[in-house]
Amino acid sequence: MDYNFREIEQKWQTYWAENHTYQAKEDPSRPKFYVLDMFPYPSGAGLHVGHPLGYIASDIYSRYKRLKGFNVLHPMGYDSFGLPAEQYAIQTGQHPEVTTNQNIARYRQQLDRIGFSYDWNREVRTCDPGYYKWTQWAFIKMFESYYDTAKAKACPVADLVAAFEANGTEGITAACEQTLNFTAEQWKAYSEQEKSKILMNYRIAYQGETSVNWCPKLGTVLANDEVKDGLSVRGGYPVEQKKMTQWQLRVSAYAERLLTGLDTVDWTDSLKEMQRNWIGRSYGTEVNFKCVNGDFEKDVTIFTTRVDTIFGVTFMVLAPESDLVAELTSPEQKAEVEEYLAYVKKKTERERIAETKTVTGVFSGSYGINPLTGEKVPVWISEYVLAGYGTGAIMAVPAHDSRDYAFAKKFNLPIIPIIEGCDVSEQSFDAKEGKMCNSGFLNGMEVKEAIEAAKDYAEANGLGRRKTNYRLRDAIFSRQRYWGEPFPIYYKDGIPTPLPMEALPLTLPEISEFKPTETGEPPLARAKDWTYNGYPLETSTMPGFAGSSAYYLRYMDPHNDSALVDKDVDGYWKNVDLYIGGTEHATGHLIYSRFWNKFLYDLGYVCEEEPFQKLINQGMIQGRSNFVYRIVGTNKFVSCGLKDQYETQEIHVDINIVRNDRLDTEAFKAWRPEFNNAEFVLENGEYICGWAVEKMSKSMFNVVNPDVICDTYGADTLRLYEMFLGPIEQSKPWDTKGIDGVNRFLKKLWRLFYDRENYLVTDEKATPEELKTLHKLIGKEQADIEAFSYNTTISAFMIAVNELTELKCSKKEILEPVVVLLSPFAPHVAEELWHVLGNETSVTDAKFPEYVEAYTVENSCTYAVSFNGKTRFTVDLSKSMGKDEVEAHVRGMEQTAKYVDGKTIVKVIVVPGKIVNIVVK
RNA sequence: GCCCGAGUGGUGAAAUGGUAGACACGAAGGACUCAAAAUCCUUUGCCCCUUAAAGGCGUGCCGGUUCGAGUCCGGCCUCGGGCACCA
DSSP: OOOOHHHHHHHHHHHHHHHTTTOOOOOTTSOEEEEEEOOOOOOTTOOOTTTHHHHHHHHHHHHHHHHTTOEEEOOOOBOOOOHHHHHHHHHHOOOHHHHHHHHHHHHHHHHHHTTOOOOGGGOOBTTSHHHHHHHHHHHHHHHTEEEETTTTEEEEHHHHHHHHHHHTTTTOOBOOSSOOOOOHHHHHHSOHHHHHHHHHTTBSEEEEEEEEEEETTTTEEEOGGGEETTEETTTOOBOEEEEEEEEEEOGGGGHHHHHHHGGGSBOOHHHHHHHHHHHOOEEEEEEEEEEEETTEEEEEEEEESOGGGGGGOOEEEEOTTOTHHHHHOOTTTHHHHHHHHHHHHHSOHHHHHHTTTSOOOEEEEEEEEOTTTOOEEEEEEOTTSOTTSTTSEEEEOGGGOHHHHHHHHHTTOOOOOOBTTOOOSSSOOOOSOSBBOSSGGGTTOBHHHHHHHHHHHHHHTTSEEEEEEOOOOOEEOOBOOSSSOBOSEEEETTEEEEOOGGGOSOOOOOOSOSSOOTTSOOGGGGSTTOEETTEEBOOOBOOHHHHHSSHHHHTTSTTOSSOSSOHHHHHHHOSEEEEEEOGGGTTTHHHHHHHHHHHHHHTTSOSOSOSEEEEEEOOOEEEEEEEEEEETTSSEEEOGGGGGGSOEEEEEEOGGGEETTEEOHHHHHHHSGGGTTOEEEOBTTBOBOEEEEEOOOGGGTOOOOHHHHHHHTOHHHHHHHHHHTSOTTSOEEOOOTTHHHHHHHHHHHHHHHBOSSOBOOBOOOOOHHHHHHHHHHHHHHHHHHHTTOHHHHHHHHHHHHHHHHHTTOOBHHHHHHHHHHHTTTSHHHHHHHHHHTTOOSOGGGSOOOOOOHHHHHTTEEEEOOOSTTOOOEEEEOSSSOOHHHHHHHHHTTOOSEEESSSSOEEEEEOOTTSOOEEEEO
16 A cells, blocks of 8 residues: 555545644643744735745644643734735725635635644634724724833823823823923813823824835835835835824833843844844933024033043034924025935935935034033034934044044044044044043043943033933834724814724725825725714724734634633733744834733733743745756757857746756746747756756746645645755755655655555564664654754654664554654644554644653663763663773773774774763764 | 854755764665666765775864864854944
8 A cells, every 4th residue: 555645635634624623722721832823914926835834843843742731722814914915906906805815715725735733713814803803902002001111011191191180291201202391280271182282292102293114106104124225125116205194103112121021032142133233222321512503502412322432522413304403503504504404305215325325414503512621513414313313413523433434524524532542544443442532531541431430420410311222213003005904093173082992893994996095195085984973084004013913812812802812811821932933024023013012911911021932933945946048049958067068048947847957848848839849958868957046936937836745745745845954944945856855754654554555563562672763763853843953853753764664663562653753744644644553533632752761771881980080981882892891992091993893893982071982883 | 334143065954072974865886677667775075096995184264272173262254144324
């Protein structure tokens, strides 16, 4: 009987579905384990072999944990709101919901073929109203909360209002855009509109004017992580800066907690580092400089991390967008400044990035007074200072900052070195070491002490205060699109007001067309009667990350209509134990999710502060493209090895008609009409194609559909092969070279059960040698799976099966545990063989075999031989020499190769204080 | 520019500081077969050598620590990833 994967895989997939084998239920008697994949956006192109890489890895771990007795939650769903479906809708008029559902159906089909142990009862879709009800709910909660910096948590806005009514802004410790000051009386006197505006300054979900990434081609605003090099990530269209009123989330309030929380999770250092850089904490000082413009005086606060260099300040710089610019521009400079502002404004983000080397700026006409020296320095305006960071104004120390240096050189401003012995004639000296000079009371100090001394001095003399700044900005939360969650907000006399809970979900209205209106309003403005109780509803929708920020919570309790997740259920599943996904979400989804979770934690809706305990980043699977070489001007194709003898043109060829870089020439002729009379110059009778590693994409004909692999080799082979390819964190090109190896392994295993026509398994007792093979495998699998080293586990399987084949071992005592061990990797064949061995229930319910170390080390003994006072030797006597012989070698300090019994070569390695290995070759 | 990570056969890759190249692919030779597929066996880092034995060289480069370094330390080179006027 042969290994018939088609029949087996079909049979057990049906069995698992019919028996709800993978359904998870809360069960306090068992320890829980939550394994999560980053859910996919169901694109029209379907899955390629890169997608399942992480899913297979997490599935193996889920199945392993189940065998280990854990109650495993392993769900899957779809991140189904998004731009591509909407772009497609604009082009074709097809409703995004229709295409999204089609794509989901296709994804599901493809996923099902691979044999994942998902609990599909818990599937979520972000575009499902039953799901986005809770996205809208969370938004309202954020709208109704502010961040109290003293308590370091989110609190109800109602408390803030009560405090305003009692004492005005006095004693308020709330994260905000601008520090406001008013009394209780003033507060009570404000109109409703004014109050609403003031509260927006504090709410965690708030409306405010910001400079946003506007993509005219897409007609929407994009988040910073949706823009790369001034182009939109989706589509690659130009992006420009535009001031707009937008909904935003006060993520910045959580900067410190997002940073410290990283210490409590088990993520890779590189990923933590990326998040740390993105959050960008820096400890510095705010210093007030009095600035004078004729008779006008103004205190300007600057932020610096190097107050110690304050004696080297030779000018100040304001960001062009800063409000101070207008106040500090002198009448003489007005024309020049306005010209400069106009120039800055018309530059796109792209151009700014491209021209970061060119130095531009203009003198404002004002002067600032150095609070330490009393010296007057000119105030300049330049785009190299950003309005959004610090205070939008800096003190410039050209001797010790490369950007200030470049500016000073360009505009001929003085450069005063303040660190002994540094040379600033060619470039600035940015290092944080050396002795201070030209710096008054700081002279002679090391830079590190000087920084602290200067901070102390500034604080003691009321010139400034220590300040921690973060690079992390608030998240812009509005999108001028159709295919997203509607905001649960209506405008009552212009005041943004949340819908009551009973009105949720606020579902997307039907509209005639999906593009923005002629007047530039978002598509929802086309909806008929888009109102609530006669008041207009918000017309923008939420961004992609809204729905993906709390989906892991919804999986715990996906059908609950009265809460995002029931408290007890959340208390059982807690947080995600293992999360697998790509690094591309490092500064997007993984920041937003952590923020969202912390917010819900503050309000007491979830019990864990960090959502993802352990996180593994699977590498990307790149495409491996194949080429043929056409001799220029002919329809003749030359094999790769001979191409240098001709003038050739490289052409991408569909990898589906290439095997192991050998072209199927007949299929090639049939591939495209222009090739049907193609001729070939072969080497050794074959046409060898060239290859290159590129992105997996349709246009390069290098997309590999997992279905094709399932058809030719089966899902189990696909699963094994993807894991065998190398460590999962590593990016690597897809290459089917080698897939035969894992397929052969499965066939070999099969032949331990069946030869051509007979069932071979017996109930005979296993020999010590057979037990050794088994327990080596158990030990290896246990250690390797915990370390996510799946490729070496599979190697161990191959070794074990080779050994058992050699031993002609078809004993149930050995094969049954082997099948259990294999089930996480190749569940279909394992399930089949498990039943073949006479088991009634699913292999999923089996127990992970117990590892007995004695079987693997029974023939070794440990010597305690002293050498230099302390030396220990572990000697494996299983195959080689006796005790006396070993001791003789040890005493003689033998270190080279030796014959022992005329056949075996033994090498003795003597290690003082360590171990001796006797190695048999 | 700054911050991470990685460099090992023809290929994918293994190696708690202790036999470098496990395992697999590919390749070469052989067995079975009328033949093919499938399967099995042998060889396979490089150099010297007719072969074998024996030897020499080998983990990007240069040094160091160590009885012993692919692994640890210092300095370079190359590649990949992230951030980028963040004061």
